[in-house]
Amino acid sequence: MELxxxxxCFGGDQRRYRHRSEVLDCEMTVSVYLPPQAAKGPVPAVxxxxxxxxxxxxxxxxAGAQRYAAELGLxxxxxxxSPRGDGVADDEAYDLGQGAGFYVNATREPWAKHFRxxxxxxxxxxxxxxxxxxxxMQRQSIMGHxxxxxxxxxxxxxxxxxxxxxxxxxxxxxxxxxxxGVKAFTTYLGEPPSAWAAHDACQLLRSSQxxxxxxxxxxxxxDNFLAEQLRPxxxxxxxxGRDITVRRQEGYDHSYFFIASFVGEHLAWHARxxxx
Amino acid sequence: MELxxxxxCFGGDQRRYRHRSEVLDCEMTVSVYLPPQAAKGPVPAVxxxxxxxxxxxxxxxxAGAQRYAAELGLxxxxxxxSPRGDGVADDEAYDLGQGAGFYVNATREPWAKHFRxxxxxxxxxxxxxxxxxxxxMQRQSIMGHxxxxxxxxxxxxxxxxxxxxxxxxxxxxxxxxxxxGVKAFTTYLGEPPSAWAAHDACQLLRSSQxxxxxxxxxxxxxDNFLAEQLRPxxxxxxxxGRDITVRRQEGYDHSYFFIASFVGEHLAWHARxxxx
Numbered sequence: 001m002e003l004x005x006x007x008x009c010f011g012g013d014q015r016r017y018r019h020r021s022e023v024l025d026c027e028m029t030v031s032v033y034l035p036p037q038a039a040k041g042p043v044p045a046v047x048x049x050x051x052x053x054x055x056x057x058x059x060x061x062x063a064g065a066q067r068y069a070a071e072l073g074l075x076x077x078x079x080x081x082s083p084r085g086d087g088v089a090d091d092e093a094y095d096l097g098q099g100a101g102f103y104v105n106a107t108r109e110p111w112a113k114h115f116r117x118x119x120x121x122x123x124x125x126x127x128x129x130x131x132x133x134x135x136x137m138q139r140q141s142i143m144g145h146x147x148x149x150x151x152x153x154x155x156x157x158x159x160x161x162x163x164x165x166x167x168x169x170x171x172x173x174x175x176x177x178x179x180x181g182v183k184a185f186t187t188y189l190g191e192p193p194s195a196w197a198a199h200d201a202c203q204l205l206r207s208s209q210x211x212x213x214x215x216x217x218x219x220x221x222x223d224n225f226l227a228e229q230l231r232p233x234x235x236x237x238x239x240x241g242r243d244i245t246v247r248r249q250e251g252y253d254h255s256y257f258f259i260a261s262f263v264g265e266h267l268a269w270h271a272r273x274x275x276x
Numbered sequence: 277m278e279l280x281x282x283x284x285c286f287g288g289d290q291r292r293y294r295h296r297s298e299v300l301d302c303e304m305t306v307s308v309y310l311p312p313q314a315a316k317g318p319v320p321a322v323x324x325x326x327x328x329x330x331x332x333x334x335x336x337x338x339a340g341a342q343r344y345a346a347e348l349g350l351x352x353x354x355x356x357x358s359p360r361g362d363g364v365a366d367d368e369a370y371d372l373g374q375g376a377g378f379y380v381n382a383t384r385e386p387w388a389k390h391f392r393x394x395x396x397x398x399x400x401x402x403x404x405x406x407x408x409x410x411x412x413m414q415r416q417s418i419m420g421h422x423x424x425x426x427x428x429x430x431x432x433x434x435x436x437x438x439x440x441x442x443x444x445x446x447x448x449x450x451x452x453x454x455x456x457g458v459k460a461f462t463t464y465l466g467e468p469p470s471a472w473a474a475h476d477a478c479q480l481l482r483s484s485q486x487x488x489x490x491x492x493x494x495x496x497x498x499d500n501f502l503a504e505q506l507r508p509x510x511x512x513x514x515x516x517g518r519d520i521t522v523r524r525q526e527g528y529d530h531s532y533f534f535i536a537s538f539v540g541e542h543l544a545w546h547a548r549x550x551x552x
Contacts, residue, residue, distance in 0.1 A: 007529055007531055007533045007534075008496075008498065008527040008528045008529065008533070008534070008537070009533040009534075009536065009537055010536070010537045011537070014533055061337070061338055061532070062337055062338065063340075064340025064343060064536065066533070066536065066537075067340060067343075067536070067537075067540070220284075222284065251284040252284045253283055253284065255283055256337070257283045257284070257285040257290055257342070258283075258284070258285075260285065260286070260340065260342065260343070261284070261285055261286045261287070261342075261343075264343070
């Protein structure tokens, strides 16, 4: 992990690292915010997985989350959204290829060589950031936006012992049933869709018998993608008595102005779950 | 004023307008944040003038200021930093031409036709935003960053009856004595520098006999431009008992991460001055 920038922010450090990923077989960047409390010892870590077209920087520049993280003593880990580089497969569409990894391990060509974001986020990157930064990796939680909300939900639901809580802003909750997800899964995972269910939050909720982390979702009612791509109603139908809160926020859209408006409540909620 | 976007943020509206500027003889954009309180009636307005290379959007995307403005009931007006467009003179350097208006009325060619940012900010734009938005134009204050800190100081000091308070992040306080300012003033205003003093905060402080608004300045100690371009020591020498606070912030650089860390304190300070 090569530290490529470290900028003081709310008394802590907004860091950015470059590193070689063995899993993705390319160079990657990752941003980590360390609150002032990290100077005294390891702090709990909240993962933020970003959405389509984003890098590791959108959230740290646009969400205004450092203020809350500094108050609460939380680190925030922001990975990139796909493998990157000239040698990595890509597509002209914004919702496929670089910037659109969908947090799966691709099995189809030409994607299978690099597009292994599931393993990168769940297996390789935790070791790298845990070694480079004073993080208490026994206390992790996870959140995300849109495609990254899908990633946070599916990764969190598959690792209920690792994450104290899961939250999402305008997540894709049922990728098997919406155009973004069907396109990505068809491209990366292929047909028939027998492998798709492991990457569909609604399917995971339907089939899981485990004790799951609490889930908090905010969805803007003025989000252009609400009816066709996001479909929170499909997740609401899978709640069935579990600790899952879906809040519809009147007038809010899909942007980081929406995330900024509620990220403080999300981080405070994660902090309470991580305080155990 | 054509409303080109309006996004809900912290219960208020982050708006962006496009309009024809008679003063600048081109099309301009301006961003205005209206807090939730603006739904009930006119609210006080804080101007934010941005720095070199910035547009009207950098502050609204990166500073995280809407959260504080919503709490305090303040609007924030963010103008662009220069005239814009294909027909407008420009320069390849980042510190001259479009994105680098320096808040003066240029008198030299080829700049004089469009580069009249002083008149735009002080005379034309207040009328346009005051008409388009529920702003209490009897209660205004002004702040800015770097080149925009220079603009906030010089415009605020020249209009002590209009602005209740002036604040700045890493401002150019003595443009006549530093490379950025000498280059811009030579280019836009020409030599000999008889017209320069009206646009130099240190000169204005030295010559002013008026009751001035209170001034708050934050300057990062790890700012790369501190010693050569910003020179807060030159302003500190002009305080002479007036209500001017210059805070040196250890470890902070010139970025919006620095602004974000302290903008809440600045806005709370402006709100107190505007509450009279």
